[in-house]
Amino acid sequence: MLQSITCLAGGVGAARFLEGLVHVYPPEKITVIANTGDDLEYLGLYISPDIDIVTYTLAGLVDEEKGWGLKEDTYKCMEQLEIYGAETWFRIGDRDMGTHLLRAALMQQGFTLSEVTDKIRTSLHVKTRIIPVSNDRIATRIKTPAGLLEFQEYFVKRKFTDRVLDVFYDGADKATPSEGVAASIAKADAVIICPSNPILSIGPMLAVPGMREAMAKATKKTVAVTPIVGGKALKGPLDRLMSDLGIESSAYGVAQLYKGVAQGFVIDNVDKQLLPKIKDLDMKVVPTQTIMDSAAAKAKLAQDTIRLAENL
DSSP: OOSOEEEEEOSHHHHHHHHHHHHHSOGGGEEEEEOOTTOEEETTEEEOHHHHHHHHHHTTOBOTTTSSSBTTOOOHHHHHHHHTTOOOOSOOOHHHHHHHHHHHHHHHTTOOHHHHHHHHHHHTTOOSEEEESBSSOOEEEEEETTEEEEHHIIIIISTTOSOOOEEEEETGGGOOBOTTHHHHHHHOSEEEEOSOOTTTTHHHHHTSTTHHHHHHHTGGGEEEEOSEETTEESSSSHHHHHHHTTOOSSHHHHHHHTTTTOSEEEEEGGGGGGHHHHHTTTOEEEEEOOOOOSHHHHHHHHHHHHHHHHTO
């Protein structure tokens, strides 16, 4: 049995995969390195959407229908802000607001994002370690015909309707990995790239100096799970984004992005015809059900991913 697993994670897809993983593998032996390219400052708050989605999901508190936020949350604060004429396109629930208020206050006092993340996850009794990829500010920017957009403006406010010309990771070149990130990759018996957007979620992490090198050294123990099934994104704009950028919108296209980073690749059964092409990338491939539409499906996908990692 693998003694430890490190995962690279974006938001909803990664959180659902991790939900299955902690049911088939000891959660305290898992380290999650989380994307921070989506982070934003909003109404005086510091918000880390991907970190919060993963934390809330592993705590059993996430709004499962939306995939983000806290279940049964209310929006009285947003309603009051609307009365004042404030911008409220980024919807935050009242209880969720407490997380962002605490994070902003502690970071203003000098605590790092890593320290705040650890306080929040331990307070919510999450056994799995969660580390932001960097404590330095990284901001994903989307170049569109309408101009350069901040990530949340593109994703939430404009509902990813703009054609994408390019993607930038502002500040990534000057960032350094958080303490424990490189060690968790090096010491893990397996590294799993969760079913996350390889450009918008995993891309910002690999853009941090030292991260791609650390992953290259871990390639022979790294498995990636496709977020594309039958040429379509399970959630979000990935299929359109890949097409806009001239990348084949398929599991094979995702595998190409991970060449040299992962040696194992998990695809959906409907994409079995892509097996020979992906194998030609010098990857070991396993087809299974990747659509996580039940607790059993999440656990089965996690088990199949672990099994592939064990056989690399």
